[in-house]
Amino acid sequence: AACEPARFSVLITRRVPPKAVRILSTSPLCEVQQWDSDDPMPHAELLSRVPGLHALFCLLSDRIDEEVLDAAGPNLKVIGTLSVGYDHIAVEECKKRNIRLGYTPDVLTDATAELTVALLLATTRRLFEAAMEVKSGGWSTWKPLWMCGQGLPNSTVGIVGLGRIGCAVAERLKPFGVERFLYCGRQPKPEKADRLGAHFVPLPTLLAESDFVVLCCSLTPETREMFAEDAFRKMKNSAIFINTSRGAMVDQDALYSALQEGQIAAAGLDVTTPEPLPTDHPLLSLKNCVVLPHIGSATVATRTSMSILTAENILAGLQDQPMPAEVVL
Numbered sequence: 001a002a003c004e005p006a007r008f009s010v011l012i013t014r015r016v017p018p019k020a021v022r023i024l025s026t027s028p029l030c031e032v033q034q035w036d037s038d039d040p041m042p043h044a045e046l047l048s049r050v051p052g053l054h055a056l057f058c059l060l061s062d063r064i065d066e067e068v069l070d071a072a073g074p075n076l077k078v079i080g081t082l083s084v085g086y087d088h089i090a091v092e093e094c095k096k097r098n099i100r101l102g103y104t105p106d107v108l109t110d111a112t113a114e115l116t117v118a119l120l121l122a123t124t125r126r127l128f129e130a131a132m133e134v135k136s137g138g139w140s141t142w143k144p145l146w147m148c149g150q151g152l153p154n155s156t157v158g159i160v161g162l163g164r165i166g167c168a169v170a171e172r173l174k175p176f177g178v179e180r181f182l183y184c185g186r187q188p189k190p191e192k193a194d195r196l197g198a199h200f201v202p203l204p205t206l207l208a209e210s211d212f213v214v215l216c217c218s219l220t221p222e223t224r225e226m227f228a229e230d231a232f233r234k235m236k237n238s239a240i241f242i243n244t245s246r247g248a249m250v251d252q253d254a255l256y257s258a259l260q261e262g263q264i265a266a267a268g269l270d271v272t273t274p275e276p277l278p279t280d281h282p283l284l285s286l287k288n289c290v291v292l293p294h295i296g297s298a299t300v301a302t303r304t305s306m307s308i309l310t311a312e313n314i315l316a317g318l319q320d321q322p323m324p325a326e327v328v329l
């Protein structure tokens, strides 16, 4: 690596809560430049701004691949991503180059779990479909058989990936009268599961027995397109599929067919491929599919905490100190 400069050069790739910018720009250690826009920095612009950089404050919509790391060169010491997911970053390449990676676990767990529950309730009780009927004049009278959903009492909820968010979702769903929680993952998590009364089962069992399948795991090569035709075929016809993790875990063509053919009852998605989902995408033509624009962590307090944590991760990394939240590479 190059020798230590008088000031570290830091790039923030988007307009972010101002507190985070202040933390970095008022530090005597940092020389900060920012792409001060709500729109993403074009990839070519990113490539042109990274050479010589010491720290990169990035977002999940920035693709930090080998090309970006090569362009940045040997000065780059630390990347801080404003997210808990880091599938947009070439982590093996970071490891090879001794680049440290900070992320934002925990501070967004409550907000994301809350949104997951909101999406699940909105989907099972058909809230968006019903609200649309009010606007379009489809509400003729109170009808006993109209707009009925399933609801949560006495249901079985299957959580795929009982991590921080998966646990927080189960905790929030419990008071709604869920009868049974199932979960799957790489290995059982007895401590967390006992507290929730959740049972570890293989994925095919979870798919076959759950009324709600909630995808809460991280995107890795193993989980990419984990939900394809075969998975939807194993689910109940009355099942609801919820995804607030990453769109790439789902084969969207297979999901569309499963929803259209009644293989499953409904889906609620906060994440898609690509993002944004084109407005003419077939999934958006379905009444039984609710799509939100990746707003899991979108509360003012959460986004502020995430950006402060990202700035603190970067400051710690630049000074070779332990980061408040570092990905072990």
Ligand code: NDP
Binding pocket: 084, 085, 086, 105, 106, 108, 112, 160, 161, 162, 163, 164, 165, 166, 184, 185, 186, 187, 216, 217, 218, 219, 220, 222, 223, 244, 245, 246, 270, 271, 294, 295, 296, 297, 298
């Ligand atoms: P955690 O690391 O706490 O949880 C991820 C879980 O995924 C772990 O339990 C992990 O199990 C599990 N997992 C990994 N591989 C597999 C697999 N092959 N099969 C089943 N489970 C697997 O992360 P968080 O709960 O904090 O966040 C989870 C994800 O949610 C993030 O990676 C991000 O993509 C997404 N997210 C989306 C948001 C939104 O705005 N919609 C907001 C925040 C997060 P193990 O412990 O065994 O590795």
Ligand code: DGY
Binding pocket: 060, 082, 083, 084, 085, 086, 108, 296, 297
């Ligand atoms: C994350 O943190 O990974 C989310 O997708 C956005 O908060």
